[in-house]
Each structure stands twice: as structure tokens, then as C-alpha cells.
Amino acid sequence: MNALEIKKDIYWVGALDPDLRIFDIIMNTPYGTTYNSYVIKGSQKTAVFETAKERFLDEFLERLNSANVDVKNIDYIVVDHTEPDHSGSIAKLLDLSPNAKLVGSAAAIRFMKAISNKKFDSIVVKDGDTLDLGNKTLQFISAPFLHWPDSIYTYVPEDNILITCDSFGAHYCSPKVFNDLNTDEKGYMDALKYYFDGIMGPFKPYVLEAIDKIKDLKIDIICPGHGPVLRKDPLRIVNLYKQWCTPAKPGSRKYIVIPYVSAYGYTESLANKIIDGIRDFGDFEIKSYNVIYSDMNEIIENIGKADGILFGSPTINGDALKPILDILISLNPIVHGGKVAAAFGSYGWSGEAVKNIEARLQQLKMNLLTPGLRINFKPSEDELNSAYEFGKSFAEKVNQNSSEVLETPETKPTKKWKCTVCGFIAEGDTPPANCPVCHVDASKFVEV
Incomplete structure (x- = not known):
């Protein structure tokens, strides 16, 4: 199976894992999964997004080659999220791409050093930063805790494409890759909700923050890290996420x-x-x-x-x-x-x-x-x-x-504290005794 063109010079080059039945020890995957990777060929620079689980390296490299991408000429490897099912092949890709720079959040670059156990050139990006590929631009959107502290989105304004890694994904494998070609809507929707509940559900406030950041973008296609590429009505899935994250109005009981x-x-x-x-x-x-x-x-x-x-x-x-x-x-x-x-x-x-x-x-x-x-x-x-x-x-x-x-305008905390280890943001007059995410003590927080 060759690379699949999403838009001109933008390709899906991921890997299919239809026989997977357990993911991350605890998640059932009756529909298998995919490890989605993408490549964007600008007029001056080439960027690869994520990679694939390490055992799918050869399949991933074959698809890059079928998209006429010479790995020696890759300029950027963008890591929207560093979990090993997405980053597992990065260390070997860096060996094959000596000029490539790793691009990600500060947390992502820190995590990749521990995952790859090697030195590499890197670019730390923050919310609103951009990279110029020539005729295409990468615009980075900070989206932490979706579902790791490292996560970001990448928007390509020239093509109205949003790359989101684990957000809006599903453990659902179809060789047709695109959601408009899927014939099992019930199976996909079951997988989508199960994935949301297990992976994104614990981080609903962060999901809503990320959705708010992308609400004014023109989005034709969403490219997630797992499951179908959302080529048809991608905002339907965004709206479902919003619905699932929005708490019911509290009653008196x-x-x-x-x-x-x-x-x-x-x-x-x-x-x-x-x-x-x-x-x-x-x-x-x-x-x-x-x-x-x-x-x-x-x-x-x-x-x-x-x-x-x-x-x-x-x-x-x-x-x-x-x-x-x-x-x-x-x-x-x-x-x-x-x-x-x-x-x-x-x-x-x-x-x-x-x-x-x-x-x-x-x-x-x-x-x-x-x-x-x-x-x-x-x-x-x-x-x-x-x-x-x-x-x-x-x-x-x-x-x-x-x-x-309950918070009122008079009692609502006015200070924000950032964990310097994982990036978690807490509100309050003082930092929390321990970070609820990485569990370091209050000394690791700074006021922001």
C-alpha cells in the first residue's frame, strides 16, 4: 500500500495494525488501530509528522519513499505528541535523516531525549509560532494534556488542514484510511466514543480549551494520530468532543x-x-x-x-x-x-x-x-x-x-502556577502541594 495523498503535496504515510486487540495494556481494540503519520512537501522544506510504532518502521519508510520523499532530505520531524506508538521510529529516522530537526513543545523535546537516548537538533515551539516550508506554513497551537503534557496541534492555513495526533482519533483500522470511505459507521462511532472515554475523558477541561483555540480556523480536514483521516465533515467530530466534555448544568441535588x-x-x-x-x-x-x-x-x-x-x-x-x-x-x-x-x-x-x-x-x-x-x-x-x-x-x-x-468573582483565584516539570497550570493563591499530573512538590511551580 502506497502513501495516500490528502491534498497536494500532503500525504498519509502511516501504518495499519488491524490485528491489534489490546492497546496500552488496558484498552480493548476490536477494530485494530492505525499509527498515522503525515508528510508535507513544501517548495523549500519537507516536514514529517510523528512516525509509527517501532515495529512498523519498514512499512513507514516504504510509504515515505512512495511519496517521493528521500529521508536524507527531511528537514523537520514534528512531534505533536511523543507517546511511543507515535514516536517509536523517530530515533531510527533521525539516523537516516542527519539534517532533520525535531520540532515540538518544550515537554515533547524533553521527553524525546529520554525516549531516543541520543542527541539531536531541535526547535521548541510555543503557541502561535510558525515554520515556513516555502509555499506552506506550519502554525503551532499549544494543546497540553491531550493526553500528555507535550501535546500540540499543527495547522496548515494554505490547505485548511489540522494535524492533532491523539485528539479526534479512534482505535479503528480501515485500509481505506479516509472517513468518507468507511462503510462501518456504527463500528467507527463505537470506537470513537470508547477512545474518547478512555484517553481524552480524564482531560475534558483541556479538550474544551483546545476546541476554543481552533473554533475560528477554517478546517477542511483533520488528521489525527489514530483511526480515519477526517476528510468528510471533520467538525462533526469536534462538536461531539465538545458535547461529551460539556457538563450538564448542575441541579440543586x-x-x-x-x-x-x-x-x-x-x-x-x-x-x-x-x-x-x-x-x-x-x-x-x-x-x-x-x-x-x-x-x-x-x-x-x-x-x-x-x-x-x-x-x-x-x-x-x-x-x-x-x-x-x-x-x-x-x-x-x-x-x-x-x-x-x-x-x-x-x-x-x-x-x-x-x-x-x-x-x-x-x-x-x-x-x-x-x-x-x-x-x-x-x-x-x-x-x-x-x-x-x-x-x-x-x-x-x-x-x-x-x-x-463554588467560585464567585470575589473568591475566584487570581494567580496561575505552572509546573516546570510537566507544564500543568494550576489556579489558586498558592501552588498546589503536589502536581496532580507528575506529582512533584510545590517547589517546582512558578507563577505565570
Whole structure:
């Protein structure tokens, strides 16, 4: 399969991986994927965008050759994002392209030094910077955390093409490459949403910031890093991203999710009394799940929407039970940090489940109500009353947490702090104690 022309002197030169079924350890890829790379041949300079996973190097080089690109004459290798599925062949391409300069954000260049383990010439680009290829211009748009700190977009104004790497992509492999030639719309849309949820979903505020930056551009084609090139109605996918990222207007009712497991009904009875306490405290929307009879994806999705989460588990063999632990390891501090959370459960003789759950909640940087509720074996009437009061205390903490995060013109932070390691921007009167992305301490932040 040769290179495919997108517009005059702009080609797709990526690689197809139709048999891939697991990506990045945890993502299912029933439709395979592609590793999209592009080359732009200007009248004076030639630029290659990304490369392909290392094991597809030969396929990638063959496509470059079919586009009449001599690798020795490549001037720029633009890395919109340095994850190895895109940058895996860059080190070898640099060996073949001695005059090429690597172009990317400051984070991208730093990451590439550690990925390639070699010296190379580079150009660090910032938001609004441009590179002249002769009759074509590369205009760079900073788009951090989509989904790494290094990410940028590249716009070609002469051709109205936007190159976005992981944004607007999908793990979906079709040999026809272009979306207007795809015949399985349902499969593609399933892959698109699954990809968004797994990769872009944790970074919704950054997605919206990036969409705002490109809203006034004339865009004929979007060239993502995975899946079909969006030659037909590319803004449809942009608008879907915006829709998926825009939170529903908040109602007056706070939302609490309670996933639990119960071996003999003791922990379940605690859950029911906790719910009674929450309801008697105020008007909350509550969703409880006996996890072994519930859909894991639904639970995790609703935890993402929740203001508060209560995790219930008995103790067996010195720990919480696997269904609850599976939920906990599916969460992350970027999405779920700051939510109110607590643990409860019945135990026989040791009772480690609640403390172990709390340890994970602390790792997730949640706002804990402690100590959690631990009851020995079957709860008595007095202990059920303790569960009721625990529910009221939890509801009160959810209300307090919600009021604390509301910003008014008088209370909205006026300072911004940049992590010098990964580029994360935080707002507040002081820098955060730890970067939520790379976890360095406050000393690594500078005011911007």
C-alpha cells in the first residue's frame, strides 16, 4: 500500500495494525488501530509528522519513499505528541535523516531525549509560532494534556488542514484510511466514543480549551494520530468532543454513589442505614450498587459524575474484596481527586478492609470522611444507628465540599502556577502541594 495523498503535496504515510486487540495494556481494540503519520512537501522544506510504532518502521519508510520523499532530505520531524506508538521510529529516522530537526513543545523535546537516548537538533515551539516550508506554513497551537503534557496541534492555513495526533482519533483500522470511505459507521462511532472515554475523558477541561483555540480556523480536514483521516465533515467530530466534555448544568441535588459488596448481608444493612441518614439530612440523588450484580462500567461512569462516593466491603483474608478493589484501581486522581469519599464495612476478627480502602482513596486525593465505619459481624440496633449518623455526617461533608469549590468573582483565584516539570497550570493563591499530573512538590511551580 502506497502513501495516500490528502491534498497536494500532503500525504498519509502511516501504518495499519488491524490485528491489534489490546492497546496500552488496558484498552480493548476490536477494530485494530492505525499509527498515522503525515508528510508535507513544501517548495523549500519537507516536514514529517510523528512516525509509527517501532515495529512498523519498514512499512513507514516504504510509504515515505512512495511519496517521493528521500529521508536524507527531511528537514523537520514534528512531534505533536511523543507517546511511543507515535514516536517509536523517530530515533531510527533521525539516523537516516542527519539534517532533520525535531520540532515540538518544550515537554515533547524533553521527553524525546529520554525516549531516543541520543542527541539531536531541535526547535521548541510555543503557541502561535510558525515554520515556513516555502509555499506552506506550519502554525503551532499549544494543546497540553491531550493526553500528555507535550501535546500540540499543527495547522496548515494554505490547505485548511489540522494535524492533532491523539485528539479526534479512534482505535479503528480501515485500509481505506479516509472517513468518507468507511462503510462501518456504527463500528467507527463505537470506537470513537470508547477512545474518547478512555484517553481524552480524564482531560475534558483541556479538550474544551483546545476546541476554543481552533473554533475560528477554517478546517477542511483533520488528521489525527489514530483511526480515519477526517476528510468528510471533520467538525462533526469536534462538536461531539465538545458535547461529551460539556457538563450538564448542575441541579440543586447533589449526587452520591454507593458501591458495596456484602457476603452475608451485614455490610448491605449498613449501606441501607447510611442511605437513610443521607436522605434525612437533605435532598440528595443516591445510587447504590451491589457490585456483583451491577455493570462495572456504569458504576465507574456514575462515580465520575458523583459529588460523593461511599465504598462498602467486608473484610476477608485481611483485605477488602476484589469487586471493590477493581473499582478503586479503575479511578485516578486527575478525574476523581477532590470528591468526598468514605469507607464502611462489617468484619469478623481483623477489619482491614475499611483502612485499606481509605489508603487507596488517599492515593486518589479524595476528600475523606474519617474514620470510616467498621462494625464487628452483624450490626446491632445501636450500630445501625451509628451507620445512620455516619450517613448524615457524610451528607454534611458533601454539602460543605460543594460550597467550598463554588467560585464567585470575589473568591475566584487570581494567580496561575505552572509546573516546570510537566507544564500543568494550576489556579489558586498558592501552588498546589503536589502536581496532580507528575506529582512533584510545590517547589517546582512558578507563577505565570
